[in-house]
Structures are given as C-alpha cells and as structure tokens.
Amino acid sequence: MSTQAQANPSGADLAISDEVMIGLTGVNKWYGQFHVLKDIDLTVLKGERIVICGPSGSGKSTLIRCINRLEEHQRGRIVVDGIELTHDLKNIEKVRREVGMVFQHFNLFPHLTVLDNLTLAPIWVKKVPKKEAEEVAMHYLKRVKIPEQAGKFPGQLSGGQQQRVAIARSLCMSPKVMLFDEPTSALDPEMIKEVLDVMIELARSGMTMICVTHEMGFARTVANRVIFMDKGEIIEQNEPEEFFNNPKSDRTKLFLSQILHH
Amino acid sequence: MTDMTDQSIVPGTRPDLPPPVTESGVIGWLRHNLFSSWWDSLLTLSAIYIVYLIVPPFISWAFVNADWQFLPSVISGEKAPEFSDCTSGGACWIFVRARFGQFFYGFYPDAERWRVNLVLVMLVASIYGLLSERIKNKKPIAWFFFAVFPLLAFFLLYGGIGLPVVPTQQWGGFMLTLTLAGIGIVFSLPIGILLALGRRSQLPIVHLLCVLFIEFARGVPLITILFMANVMLPLFLPQGVEFNILLRVLIGVTLFASAYMAEVIRGGLQALPKGQYEGAMAMGLGYWAMMRLIIMPQALRVAIPGIVNNFISLTQDTTLVAIVGLYDFLNIVRAGSRDSNWIGTEIEGYVFCAFVYWIFCFAMSRYSMRIERKLQTGHKR
Amino acid sequence: MALAKGAPESGAVANPATPQVIAFWRDERKRGMIAQVVVVAALLGFIWFLLRNFLIKQEMSGAPPLSLYFLQDVAGFQLSFSLIPLTLDSPIGRVIFAGALNTLIAAFFAGIIATFLGLLVGIARLSKNWLISHIAATYIEIIRNIPLLLQLVFWYGGVLTALPKPKDSISLLDVVFLNIKGLFLPKPILQEGVGLFFIAIAVAIGLAIFIARWARKRQMATGQQFPTIIVNTALIILLPAFVFVLLHDPIGWEFPEKGAFNFKGGLTVQPEMTALIVGIGISTAAYVAEIVRAGIISVSHGQSEASHALGLKSSWTLRLVVLPQALRVIIPPMISQYLNVVKNSTLAGFIGYADLFAVIGTSQNQTGRAVECVVILMVFYLTISLIISTIMNVYNKRAALIER
C-alpha cells in the first residue's frame, strides 16, 4: 500500500541549506506524572525533510505538536526560525504563522466551504484582501488537483480530498515549515496515494517538512533523515538507506520488522 | 549529516523522571487548576469568598445551631411538640421529626402503614430485579411487575377483601408523590409505545392523529391539563359516573406523560438501523411480531435513560397536583409549616423537602447517566 | 415456453390464470385502509359518546349553551398587577387579556435572566478553573433535581418574606429599595425633547451597523482590519450621552420615597412577580447552562487546534470557528427552553401572581364556564408553542449542515 520509490532523484539530492530552521534542546514534557518526552535534541535545517516513526504512544505526535505549541513543554528550549517558544503569546502567534500543520483527521471547518476554509486564515491573520486570498487559494487547490471542489462543504468530499484540502489550507499561509501528523492513517488505501503524491510534490519544491508517518516508501523517496522514537526518546536517526538497511538498535530492528511484514 | 546521535547517553535508557515540582503534586495541581494566571487567581479568590459567604452560615444553621431533640416533656407525653421548643436559633428539625410520618404517609392510618411499606418493598425489589445484571431470567419478574403488582398494590393500598378500606382522600405525602409518578410512568409506557408507532406509521390518518395528540400534550403546561381533567372531564362522563379527584388527576398525568414517553421511544426507534427492520421482515415476521420480538426490545433498551429522565421530571411535576387540592409531598410539608403550632418553620420544611426530592432525583439521574454510558460503549455503530 | 422474453414476465406467461382475487383482509393495500377506518370510527364513536354525555348533563342542569359572550360580563374581581388599566367593572375578557400580558411579561424577563445566567454558568462549567467549574456543576445539579414549584415557593415564602419591613429596607445607593413589599425602582419620567435623545440612540445604532458593514467590506477588499468592537461600543455610549448632556437631562427620574407605611412613587415590582421571574430565571438557567456546555463541547477539540495551528488567535478561533458551529447545536434546544419558560409561568398562581392561568382559574370559578375557559387556555398556549416551533423549523432548515 505504500508508494513505490520512483525513478526520481531520492531525497538526498534535494538542496538543504545550512540555516537552522528548528532547534530543540533538552526538551522534556510530562502529562501529569507521565514522562512523555525525554531530553529531546533535534536540529532541523532549512529544506530538510524528516520522517518520524515509532510505535504508537511513543510521543511522536506530542513532539511535533510542541513545535507549534499545541502542547506546552516543561523543560528545555524550542526555537523555530529564531523565535523561542515561551509563554509569550506574540511569539506563539508568530511561530504558528510560519508553521503549517496537517492532522490525521483533517480538522477542516465543516461550517465553511472549501474555499472559505482556505481563505479564513490569510484574511484574518495575514490581512490579505479577500479577492487575493481567493486567488491564492485557487492556486493551491489546483496544486492539490481539486480546484473544482472549491464551492463544496468538507462533508461532501472523500477522505483523500479532504486531506488534500487541509494541506492546501496550510499552504495558503505560505509557511516555512510543514508538520504532518500521520496524514494518511485515517484514509482508505486507494486514497493514500493521492495524498502522498501531493506531499512528494511539496517536498520537491523545497519545503522544510517533518512528517510522522509509517509510509516507508514515502520515507525512502523524499526523506533525507528518518528518526525512530520509542518511549519518549529519539532512539536512532539516519539517512533512509542506512536506516532501513542497517538499523543499529535492536528496538529499531524489531519495529522495522513489524511494520514491514504486517 | 550521518552521525547525529548523541553518544554520551545510550539511547533508549533514559529513565522516567518525575515532573518538576511546579508541575506535580499539590503545587502543580493548584497551579494548573486554580492559579494558572492572574485572572484565574482572581476568579478563584472571588469564588472562595462566595463559598465562604454561603456554606459556613448554612452549616451552622442546618447542623451546628439546629434543634434535633424533642423536649423531655414531649417525650413523656405531657405536651405536644411546637415551634417554641426550638430555642437554639438554627434550624428547627423537631418540626420534621414530629411530622415525619405524615410527610411520608399523608393521612394514612397509623395501623395500616405497613401496607404502604409492603408495596414499597415489592416495588423496589422488582425494579431491582428488572434492572440488575445479575438476574438473567427477567420474564417472571416482568410478569409480576406489569400484571400482578399493580392489582396487588391497589388492593393493598386501597383495601377491600378483608383489609379495611383507606379512601384515597387519606393518601398523601411522599407515598402519594410516588404513586402518581409511578402510575403515570407505568401506564404511559404502553400508550407511549402505541403513539410512537403511530407517529412512525405509513398510514396518514393514524400518523396525523398521533402527531396531533403528542404535539398538543407537549405544547401545553401540565397544570392546564390537570385543570382540564379537574373541571372539564366530569362534564363529559355519563350520568351517574363519578371519577374521584385522584383518578381524574391520574388520567391527566398519564396522558401528559405518554406524549413525552412517545417521543423518547420514537428516539429509540430512530436509533435502530434499518437493517434490523429488513432482517426481521426477511425472516417473514409480520408487523406486530417484528415489533414485539425484534424492534421494541432494542428500542426500549436504548430508551431506558430517556424513560428514567421522564420519571424524574414527572416526579417533580407531580408537585402541581396541589392545584386541585391533593396533598402530595410538597403540599403536605407546606401545610405542616402553616399549622399554628409550627408557624415559622417554612424554611425548614422547604429545605427538608428539597433534600428528599434531591436525593431521589439525583440518584436516578446518575443511574440514567450510567446506563447511557454503557449503551454508548456497548452499542457502537 | 422458450419464447418468454423477459424474466419478470415469465411467471405471468407461465401461469396465465385469471387475475387472482385476494380476500380484502389479506390485501396489504386494503389492510392499511381498514386499520385507518377502524381507528377513525373508534375515535368518532368516543367523541360522540363524550358529547352525548355532555349534552345530556347540560340539559338536565339547565346550564347555558357554550358561548364566549360571557367574556363581556363584568368580572367583579381585580388583579394585583396589570399592565393595562382595570377596574372592578372591567369585562372578564379584558381581565383575561391582562392575565395573558402578565404571563408574557413575566416570561420575557425570566427568559432574559435565564439566558444570561445560563450562559455564564455554562461557560463557568467549562472553565479550566477547578473551583469555578465545580461551583457551576453544583448549581446545575441542585437546581435540576428539585421541583420548580418548590423553588418558587422557597423564593417567595422563604426568602422574600424574610426580607426586612419597609422601614429597614435594603437599599442600593438610596435609589433602589428592596423590602417585604417588593422591589422599588426609580421611574423614568420623559421630559420635553426626549425624542432627540431616542433619535440619538437610533442614529448611533444605525451608524454602528453601517461601520460594521463598511469595516467588513473594507477588510475583504484591502485586508485592512478595523477595531469595530471598540469604535462601536464608544459610539453607542458616547453619542447618546453627548445628546443627553446637551438636552439638560431629558429624562427625569421619580425616585421611590419613604412614606408612612411604604415607599411611594417610583416603579414598584411586586414581590410575587419578583419571585416568579427570579425563580423561573434561576431554574431555567441551569438547563440553559447544560445546553450551552453541550453545544460548545460538541465542537471537537481538533477544530480549535486546527484554527490555532493556522495562526488564528483565541478570540478569533472562538468567533470564527467554534461559535458558528456551537450555535447550531445550542439554538434549537434554547428555543424550546423559551417555550418551557412560558409554560412554567403557569405556576404563578401558587405564589399569588395573576398570570393567565390564575385569571382563568378565577373566571372559571366565578362563571362556571369550564369548557370555554379550558379552550381559551389551550388556544393561548398552543398558539405560543406553534409560533415557537415555527421559528425552530425555520432555523433548522437554514442551519442544516450540508453533508454527505
């Protein structure tokens, strides 16, 4: 069910600058007494495409949700594009403006049409005139190949279409980073490819991306780094070839064997 | 780019640490739940102040400074208890103690009160039997409850065949409240089922009649229906037939309750997937057999929380029968505190009354919520 | 039979018997008809039975035939409170009309209290502050499990009769007084030129609407935002205030003054009415709170998360994403709560407030016209419930989410 690696240049050939986009140092987080993230250190350079995998409950979602402050971390530092995430609301707003996020369950706004979903944030946050926002929205709808659905409501679309709208909605804010939290795991198999294709295309355009996903084909095709998490820790990270062919830790091996022959 | 792993700590061996003190324990809890911002702290402090204004005075009135004990002269039978026996300045619970029997049994003769108790025991036992999960075979209990019990209860409460008759004028208090609500629910169930089926029926006239009845009963206040049953109903009865006031009220209450019951059951019917109907019809069952064997058992199960909620509302609504001069629980307590011996006990009466209603209704609403949760988890579609 | 063309026809061709006659009780089409005829016949029979009883009794007792002419008769009883002038000679119809107005006015104010208090409690119930949310929950659970009538008689008999006598009135700034005889408020007396003041209010509101529209349009066209809320609030307060000052107090106030036994002048709200409005308001607020809470939690957490992730700040998230969705869930049950408020106001009679039901009860007692009185009562409440359910249907049609 995963997309086959195509005959295109693999992720490693895409340009990565040495500018730091996201920096996490010693990040710790607890839910009540439960230690979810333990001493996470992670540096993401501009243009990097990172895939995070790991067993369910290992803290992958929590990690990327900390990056746009949907969750608060309790110890350590998170710096996004030079802005540190603290209790300062202004900084949080700035970071959220630059970071787009795509959820497992799409979270489109059911009371707005597809077009209104796409223009809501540009109009209110970026203060773009409506007409311009709509032009931008149509541009991205074309990019995700569903311009004809602009007038419909989310409830009238298929899962794959909804997820593509959600991606377009984030892109309308011209983010510098895109976060994906298992964007295909709520989809029927035949719809996964259409969403992955959009994501691959996005990666080729040079977007900095962090994707939580178990689509290993996708990881091989576009990622320049694969991170394995377990029990709140980063256990191992490496280039995709190395990661898949020559995993170092036993836990990674076990995990890979489980998801590759399920 | 290849080697980015931190070599100083072996990955995968970091221990679970406790959260920082500001996050855990009492301090963390307080910080998160009461003082997370200055605005939150302000709210918390004002709330504490309001609680402080209300709760301690109430506790001192209701418990610390309250009078509970009869005077020795009352116990020895020299004098009747009265309001002036209460001297502590707090609540006069002597009033409630002195009138307790009346509050629960109305004017039912002392010697016959065991009959009410017996009915109550049978009621509680059979409801427990019907609702408990431990008892699997509910058929005999259901038969007893729906066929034998009403007759038995009527015989016990009213009398006849050897038992002295207690006319309904002597019924009152909590017993009357329960009787009204109980009979209302039991009789409104079958009528409600028929109305709900009628409302979903394909037959236009039947559908229309049921809709008209349901919307009429739900559109007017209960008190106007009681008024109608009280002043208008007698005019339409045949010459020589008299319904006593309790029976008239019961007719009004039952008709009112059936409309609400019908809507709850209709909700249960709508919750069933179409497949259940199709499955039943494919088995060759006729309409009534399908309803009785397949549809109703499931729909009623889904409707139980709604039925319990109806029972709660009806219990509260029965206070309105005071308008036609019946002494239900609230009315008898009010009458008690208007007694010349007890002038000044109005608040005590209301608080006691509220306490009893509250316990009863709150327990039932918790029960209904529990079933609802169970149905939701066990019945996912 | 190889010539049979279509499968559906083959049966007919194979068995060309005469059209079968189905006994009517087995014909599924006729069965429904028969059932309906039976139901209608039974119903008509029942109605006929009741009517016959009624007519026989009427004839035997010599009661006058049904008619509404008695409404023109002199009532001979007074109401303790009325919005329209009444005398002892007023016809019954007019008194009943006054009762209906009393019902509506009490329900109106109770509805307002219920809405605002309910909103407040519902939001408090959702608060992250543990204490606030538990106080709200306690309020809701206490109110919902105690009969409304008990609450009303408690407010009236328990609280209001415990209020001080007129000479020890509780006062607010020496202009509002509360005592056992009622609530005393200053009464506005309109002076010359007050028209200008009201015009100023109207103009301010009109201007505010215009500004809101203009700001929205400009934002859509250029992207620039305008502080609509602040500007409009200032406008609505300042413009009328300015005119008010220019006109040198166009509204005089008649303050309640201490008389020999009670306050004189000003606006008096009877204790009965106060108890009814406060009692129903406080009780309905608990139900409103539950509705509000249910509405807001019906909007999934993912919605506000997605909105935050797009960079919309909390107030916009609430306004643009959460509220529009929550209102669709909140409004229909709110509308039926308003119907409940009207229905519950029939308890007024228990605490001596002359609402429609109480007036009808008295009229029935005096005239013996049971059927007519019941009919008037039912028509009134059914009309209101019809109006309210029409509003609800219109709303539901408009708000229906388009979904697959």
Ligand SMILES: Nc1ncnc2c1ncn2[C@@H]1O[C@H](COP(=O)(O)OP(=O)(O)O)[C@@H](O)[C@H]1O
């Ligand atoms: N809001 C929350 N409150 C308490 N525990 C949570 C919450 N969200 C997640 N968790 C717990 O944190 C752990 C990590 O969750 P998550 O980051 O969603 O894992 P993943 O995305 O890797 O499956 C899980 O054990 C989960 O139960």
Ligand SMILES: [Mg+2]
């Ligand atoms: Mg996850």
